[in-house]
Amino acid sequence: xxxVTVVSMLKNAVFLDRDGTINEQVGYVNHESRFYxxxxxxxxxxxxxxxxxxxxxxxxxxxxxxxxxxxxLVDKVHKKMNMLLNKEDAFxxxxxxxxxxxxxxxxxxxxxCQCRKPQTGMxxxxxxxxxxxxxxxxxxxxxxxxxKFAQSEGVKGILVLTGYGKGExxxxxxxxxxxxxxxxxxxxxxxxxxxxxxxxxxxx
Numbered sequence: 001x002x003x004v005t006v007v008s009m010l011k012n013a014v015f016l017d018r019d020g021t022i023n024e025q026v027g028y029v030n031h032e033s034r035f036y037x038x039x040x041x042x043x044x045x046x047x048x049x050x051x052x053x054x055x056x057x058x059x060x061x062x063x064x065x066x067x068x069x070x071x072x073l074v075d076k077v078h079k080k081m082n083m084l085l086n087k088e089d090a091f092x093x094x095x096x097x098x099x100x101x102x103x104x105x106x107x108x109x110x111x112x113c114q115c116r117k118p119q120t121g122m123x124x125x126x127x128x129x130x131x132x133x134x135x136x137x138x139x140x141x142x143x144x145x146x147x148k149f150a151q152s153e154g155v156k157g158i159l160v161l162t163g164y165g166k167g168e169x170x171x172x173x174x175x176x177x178x179x180x181x182x183x184x185x186x187x188x189x190x191x192x193x194x195x196x197x198x199x200x201x202x203x204x
Contacts, residue, residue, distance in 0.1 A: 009131075010131055010132065010133035010136075011053075011054055011130065011131055011132055011133065012053060012054075012132075012133060012136045012137050012138075012195065013053065013054040013055070013056055013126075013127075013130060013132040013137045013138075014048055014053055014054070014055050014056070014137065014138045014139075014140065014188070014191060015056050015057075015058050015123065015126070015137065015138065015139040015140070015150070015155065016055060016056070016057050016058070016092070016139075016140050016141070016184070017057075017058065017059060017139075017140065017141030017142060017143065017146050018057055018059035018081075018097075019059065019142075019163065020141075020142035020143070020160075020162055020163015020164055020165065021038075021140055021141050021142050021160055021162065021163060021184060022037065022038065022041050022057070022081065022184065023035050023036055023037055023038060023041075023081065024036045024037075024038060024163075025142065025162070025163035025164060028063040028066075028068050028069065029063075029069075029073075029077055030063060030068050030069040030073070031069075031073070032073075032076050032077055032080050035077050035080050035081065037081075037084050037085070037088075038162055038183065038184065039183070040183060040184065040185035041085075041088075041090075041184050041185070042084070042085055042087070042088025042089070042090040043088065043090075043185055044090075044183075044184040044185040044187070044188040045085060045088075045090040045091070045092065045184075045188075046088065046089050046090040047188050047189075047192065048188060048191075048192075049089075049090055049091060051192070054093045054094075054130055054132065055091075055092045055093050056092065056093055056094050056095075056096065056126050056130065056132075057078075057092050057094070057095040057096065057097075058096050058097075058117065058122045058123060058126065058139075058149075059095070059096075059097045059098075060097070060098050060116055060117050061074050061097045061098065061099050062098070062099070062100070062101040062104065062116070064099035064106065064109055065099055065100055065101035065104030065105065065106050065109035065110065065111075066101060066104055066105055066106075067104070067105035067106050071099050071109070074097055074099065078095050078097075093130065094126065094129070094130065096115075096122040096125060096126050097122075098113060098115040098116045098117070098121075098122060100112075100113040100115065100116055101116070117145055117146060117149045118145045118146075118148045118149040118152070119149075120149060120152055120153050123139075123149065123150070123153055123155070124153070127153075134153050134154050134155050135154045135155075136198070137155050137156070138150075138155060138156045138157075138158060138191050138194075139155045139156070139157050139158065140158045140160060140181070140184060140187045140188075140191075141157070141158075141159065141160065142159065142160050142161075142162055142163030142164045142165040142168065143163075143164055143165075143168055143172075144159070144168045144172040144174075144175045144177075146159070147159055147175050147176075147177045147178075148175050151175075151178075156178040156179075156194070157175075157177050157178055158177055158178060158179045158180075158181055158187045158190065158191070159177040159179075159180050159181070160181050160182070160183055160184055160186075160187055161180065161181065161182055161183070162182075162183050162184070179194075
């Protein structure tokens, strides 16, 4: 009997920050009622869904460690996010979050972890679990920390000017995004164009 080894192809993925990128930046989202999708977010994610590009959320949620809200609330907020996206015919493939903070008020979350951005634990775990090629993937966020987080693992980093984006662009130096987008929809349009360009060059 001949044994056949099936080699699965690595995938491009788009990683998304949450607060200020997907939803309005309101500080800590300490209740489901404070979670609102930004305009055109559903449309943007739907475009990626339609092309079978994995969409993976990676978000710091240190409010849990600070004792501002119970960790269970993070899951409740994500259920609301999924519900709102589904209403716009969109979905995310997975969500990774870090509730930790060294020096935090909640003892079991008072951890100097490797998953809190800009540490890359969430990114590496997601890539392994979803068979993602980080060298051909993208990260969208409203903080320069998101860009540093991405670029340290070879992922292209896109800064959106929603949330903290405008202030980050003006006042945070030392990191250069691969692209600066007005919002998530603009970022996705650039990503799809960049993917086409890379594919065309590969096939030459």
